[in-house]
Amino acid sequence: MIASACVPMPSDMPTLEEVSAFIHRELRLLDARQFAEWTHLFTEDGIYWAPTRHDQTSPDEAVSLFYDDRVTMAARIRRLAHPDVHVQTPPSRTVHLVSNIEVAPTLDERGQVVVHAAFLMAEHRVGAPSWLAGRYEYRLRQGDSLAIALKKATLVNCDGAFNAMAIYP
Numbered sequence: 001m002i003a004s005a006c007v008p009m010p011s012d013m014p015t016l017e018e019v020s021a022f023i024h025r026e027l028r029l030l031d032a033r034q035f036a037e038w039t040h041l042f043t044e045d046g047i048y049w050a051p052t053r054h055d056q057t058s059p060d061e062a063v064s065l066f067y068d069d070r071v072t073m074a075a076r077i078r079r080l081a082h083p084d085v086h087v088q089t090p091p092s093r094t095v096h097l098v099s100n101i102e103v104a105p106t107l108d109e110r111g112q113v114v115v116h117a118a119f120l121m122a123e124h125r126v127g128a129p130s131w132l133a134g135r136y137e138y139r140l141r142q143g144d145s146l147a148i149a150l151k152k153a154t155l156v157n158c159d160g161a162f163n164a165m166a167i168y169p
Contacts, residue, residue, distance in 0.1 A: 013103070014146060019115055020101050022146045023138070027096035027119075035077040042070055042148045043141055050153045065155070065162065095122045098136070112149055113140040119153070134158065 014022075022041075029038040042048070050065035059067045068076065080091075097120045104114035115138040123130045132155055139150035 012142070013105075013107070014113060014140075014142065016101065016103050019103050019113065019140070019146070022140070023098055023101060023115070023117065023136075026148070027098060031094050031096055033080075033091065035073075035080065039070060039073050039077070042073070042151075044070065046070060046148050046150070048073065048148075048151045048153070050155065050158065052158050054154060054158065056154075065158065090126060093124045097121070108139060110139070110149075111141075113142065113146070114138070115140060 026038065026041050029035075029041070046069070048066070048068045049059060050067075051059070051062065052065060053062050056062055056064075066072075098117050100116075100118040102116045104116075108114050115136075117136045117138075119134060119136055121132045123132070134153055134155040137150070137152040137154070138148060140146045141149050
């Protein structure tokens with residue numbers, strides 16, 4: 001008899017469909033530049049992190065491309081809305097594509113849902129289209145709805161050189 005590689009999810013775990021819908025909504029808000037509403041998807045102590053190493057497990061191990069809590073996210077959003085923000089004149093247009101969404105079969109040590117996905121983000125500014133790709137790791141908390149406790153975006157070229165990054169990948 002062959003043992004099953006599938007481990008049943010606890011009954012209180014969100015389904016792959018629910019998690020996928022949540023992530024699709026999150027990325028749609030970024031593409032629509034609805035940044036204030038997007039930040040409300042994060043827990044009060046939520047973090048959005050982009051490391052500079054593929055094997056980086058903590059922001060204390062090496063410098064990060066960004067490591068934003070809700071206060072830092074709000075400051076970034078205020079800067080994006082300022083009329084003199086030259087890095088975003090005119091504002092970028094983006095499309096985030098996500099695939100290969102996987103929900104871990106068990107909760108992490110903090111009782112959070114662990115999700116992995118692949119992403120591609122296309123950004124267009126006048127004369128300067130660009131592409132970013134990599135892997136997302138989410139730690140989602142369950143309550144009345146899902147909320148992002150951690151979103152880690154590990155870019156394929158995370159150890160490369162980057163221009164000013166005003167928009168989130």
